[in-house]
Amino acid sequence: MPTDKTPADRPLLVVENLCVSFRTEGGVVPAVSGVSFSLAPREIIGVVGESGSGKSQTLLAILGLISSPNAIVTGSVRFLGQELLGLKRRALDAIRGRQIAMIFQDPMTALTPVHTIGDQIIEQIRAHERVSRSAARKRAVDLLDAVGLPSPDSAVDRYPHQLSGGMRQRAVIAMALSCNPALLIADEPTTALDVTVQAQILELIARLRDEFGSAVILVTHDLGVVAEVADRVLVMYAGRVVEEGGKGQLFREPLHPYAWGLFGSIPPMHGPRPARLTAIPGSPPKLSQMPQGCAFGPRCTFRHEACAEQPSLGGVAGHRSACFLPQDSRQDLRRTLAARAVPA
Numbered sequence: 001m002p003t004d005k006t007p008a009d010r011p012l013l014v015v016e017n018l019c020v021s022f023r024t025e026g027g028v029v030p031a032v033s034g035v036s037f038s039l040a041p042r043e044i045i046g047v048v049g050e051s052g053s054g055k056s057q058t059l060l061a062i063l064g065l066i067s068s069p070n071a072i073v074t075g076s077v078r079f080l081g082q083e084l085l086g087l088k089r090r091a092l093d094a095i096r097g098r099q100i101a102m103i104f105q106d107p108m109t110a111l112t113p114v115h116t117i118g119d120q121i122i123e124q125i126r127a128h129e130r131v132s133r134s135a136a137r138k139r140a141v142d143l144l145d146a147v148g149l150p151s152p153d154s155a156v157d158r159y160p161h162q163l164s165g166g167m168r169q170r171a172v173i174a175m176a177l178s179c180n181p182a183l184l185i186a187d188e189p190t191t192a193l194d195v196t197v198q199a200q201i202l203e204l205i206a207r208l209r210d211e212f213g214s215a216v217i218l219v220t221h222d223l224g225v226v227a228e229v230a231d232r233v234l235v236m237y238a239g240r241v242v243e244e245g246g247k248g249q250l251f252r253e254p255l256h257p258y259a260w261g262l263f264g265s266i267p268p269m270h271g272p273r274p275a276r277l278t279a280i281p282g283s284p285p286k287l288s289q290m291p292q293g294c295a296f297g298p299r300c301t302f303r304h305e306a307c308a309e310q311p312s313l314g315g316v317a318g319h320r321s322a323c324f325l326p327q328d329s330r331q332d333l334r335r336t337l338a339a340r341a342v343p344a
C-alpha cells in the first residue's frame with residue numbers, strides 16, 4: 001500500500017479486512033467493518049473519528065483484547081509477518097509485553113495503586129528479561145528520566161496516588177517503553193489531562209519515535225493532536241475507514257465529505273484561521289440501524305443514487321477515500337460547501 005511516507009521493506013503491522021461485531025438482543029451489530037491499513041516501522045498514524053466510530057474496538061481487536069464473549073472478530077492482523085488474530089493468550093501476552101505496548105486514557109488502568117511505580121516498572125522489565133533487580137531498578141530510573149519525570153531517583157519509590165495525572169501518564173509511558181517496543185498503541189492518552197500537560201505528553205510520544213524507534217498508533221478525538229504528531233491519518237466513520245492519507249494531504253485537501261466537516265472544524269496548522277467553519281449536520285447512525293450503502297449518506301449534502309451501494313476505499317498517491325463523488329470535482333465541491341457554511 002503506497003503511503004505519503006514510504007514504508008520500509010517490511011511493514012511492521014498489516015491489518016486486513018478487520019471486522020468486529022457484537023451479538024446483542026437486537027441481533028448482530030457491526031462496530032468495525034473491513035478496516036485495512038499498514039504501518040511502517042517508526043511511523044505515527046493518527047486514528048480520528050466521532051465517538052462510537054470504532055476507533056477503540058479497532059485497537060483492542062489488533063491487540064487481541066476484546067473481552068466480550070459476544071464479540072465476533074474476523075480478518076487479519078499481522079505483526080512483523082506473524083498473524084495475531086487467533087493466537088493463544090500466552091503467545092499474545094509475550095508479544096504484547098515485549099514488542100507492542102499500550103497506553104490508555106486513564107493511567108490507573110495500567111498502574112496498581114498498592115505498588116510503587118518503580119516496582120511496577122521493575123516487574124515489567126524482569127517479566128521479559130533476565131536482569132538483576134538492581135539493574136532493573138537503574139533502568140527504571142533511566143526510563144523515568146527519559147519520559148521527563150522530575151527527580152526520577154526519588155520518583156521511582158512513589159506510589160501512583162503521590163503523582164499528578166500527567167506524571168502518572170509519564171510513568172505509564174516509561175513502563176510501556178521498558179521493553180523497547182516496536183509498536184506503541186495509545187488510545188486517547190491525553191484526554192484525562194489538562195491542556196498544558198497534554199501538550200507535554202504529546203511531545204513525549206512524538207519524541208519516542210526518534211529516541212526509542214517505536215511506531216505509534218494514536219487514537220484521538222482531537223485533530224489538533226493529529227496535526228502535532230501524526231505522519232498519516234485514518235478517518236473512521238461508522239466502523240469504516242472513510243479516508244486515509246498523509247497528514248498534509250488530509251489537512252490541505254480532505255477527500256471525503258465527512259472529513260471536510262471534521263477538518264473544516266479546526267484551524268489550519270499554518271496560515272490564518274478561516275472565517276467560516278463547516279459543521280456536520282446530523283449524528284452518526286446507530287449500529288443497529290446502519291443505512292444501506294454509504295453510512296455517511298444521510299448526513300451528506302452530495303448524496304446521490306450511487307451512494308445506495310457501499311463505496312470502497314480508493315485513490316492515488318497514498319491518499320484514499322471511500323466516496324462515489326468524482327475525484328476531480330471534490331475540491332471545488334468542498335470549497336463551495338465551505339463558502340455556504342454558517343460563519344463561526
Ligand SMILES: Nc1ncnc2c1ncn2[C@@H]1O[C@H](COP(=O)(O)OP(=O)(O)OP(=O)(O)O)[C@@H](O)[C@H]1O
Nearest residue numbers: 022024031050051052053054055056057058068287
Ligand atoms: N460489548 C459491546 N456490545 C455491543 N456494542 C459494543 C460493545 N462494545 C462496544 N460496542 C460498540 O462499538 C462501537 C464502537 O465503539 P468504540 O469504543 O470503538 O468507538 P470509539 O470510536 O472508540 O468511541 P470513543 O471515541 O467514544 O471511545 C460503539 O457503538 C459501541 O457502542
